[in-house]
Amino acid sequence: MVKPFDELPGIESVVSGYTGGHTEHPTYAEVGTETTGHREAVQIVYNPELFPYERLLDIYWQLIDPTDNGGQFMDRGHSYTAAIYVHNEEQRRKAEESKEKLKASKRFKAPIVTEILPAVPFYPAETEHQHYYRTHPLDYKLYQKGSGRDDFTALHWNSRKDQQRLREQLTEQQYEVTQNKGMEPPYQNAYWDHDEPGIYTDIISGDPLFSSADKFDSGTGWPSFTGPVEEGLVRREADYSGGQVRTVLRSRLSGAYLGYVSYDGPEAGKPYYVINSAALRFIPKAELAGSGLERYLERLDREAGE
Known part of the structure; x- marks a missing residue:
């Protein structure tokens, strides 16, 4: 417990x-x-x-x-x-x-x-x-x-009824990504080049996962972040499927598959997170207060130099 x-x-x-x-x-x-x-x-x-x-x-x-x-x-x-x-x-x-x-x-x-x-x-x-x-x-x-x-x-x-409810809640692609570890096409997803200030949340649970302040262009065609906005809400796990060993990422409380860890980012040897847009819902800065996420406003203002 x-x-x-x-x-x-x-x-x-x-x-x-x-x-x-x-x-x-x-x-x-x-x-x-x-x-x-x-x-x-x-x-x-x-x-x-x-x-x-x-x-x-x-x-x-x-x-x-x-x-x-x-x-x-x-x-x-x-x-x-x-x-x-x-x-x-x-x-x-x-x-x-x-x-x-x-x-x-x-x-x-x-x-x-x-x-x-x-x-x-x-x-x-x-x-x-x-x-x-x-x-x-x-x-x-x-x-x-x-x-x-x-x-x-x-x-x-995680019964059939639970899975059916998820299918009704999510699009086909969102379900495939979050439940079956799918990867959406690079450069053909909602947030890979999205640069509006705000918070990216779990598409299923609404938990805050990533901040626009930590987002950068990794050249992968997927939204990429230097780290999560809340460390405890994103967990890593080893993945041995597909004949390769890598570290994948899940939303801790919903269990949704998010993406994977890469090490060829802006700082040599420092990991960053490659994430599927289909696993995320973006909350613009102007709507954070109405979403119960107003605690992140100060951080976004600080990063923007306001």
Whole structure:
């Protein structure tokens, strides 16, 4: 539950720990006995102006089995059951609305049983349990795969209905690029020579990905950027298809394929991002305030020398 939230823009900290029980300062071993009443939990400190609470909820629901009241996947017992602990009335209302929306979607046939509870004292876990995905990457990956979480997520959150909704939302080319790692023709796409000030967002989720201030002509025929406007929203992954090894780029939260990393840019040896226009939606500077992206206005003005 740490990795999916960690290092996203606006997430200030993600701490593993224990909460909901009747003992003070419990240890991992004590919680594992199922006698303390505590759940294993993560405490997230976030800036709602950069990452709204609703987005936290959206991510959370896709990480759990909300129909399981006996644990989660291969981990059984009360300490592993899912719950949302809210700190105020606004969070409670939004969490309840989010839960009702999930029920109404009928994505799951069984009842949604995840509890929404008032926040109570939270006790950070021992050092060895913090950011485990970083300190024990191989163990983490093996556990993630073996637990069944990935298969469960693919079944319930990337179903045929989800793909059909995407097909209705996107053009044929946008779908081919974002879902099947397609590359649109060079010099025959919307943004390769586009130089208007503004922000380029994820065509699916609307997340801000790139800024016109970082855009340059790479000579490739695709829009190219020296880097993302928000590092945590673009992820790299190794790609071995087509008989070559390269680093491809995806939008972290939607999973949309964006393009690839190249190293023959304006600064020798420094990577830059080659991106499909079909994966992007451009928001002009004049419309940023109305799109909830006004925080980038100052940056664009600074880069323009205004």
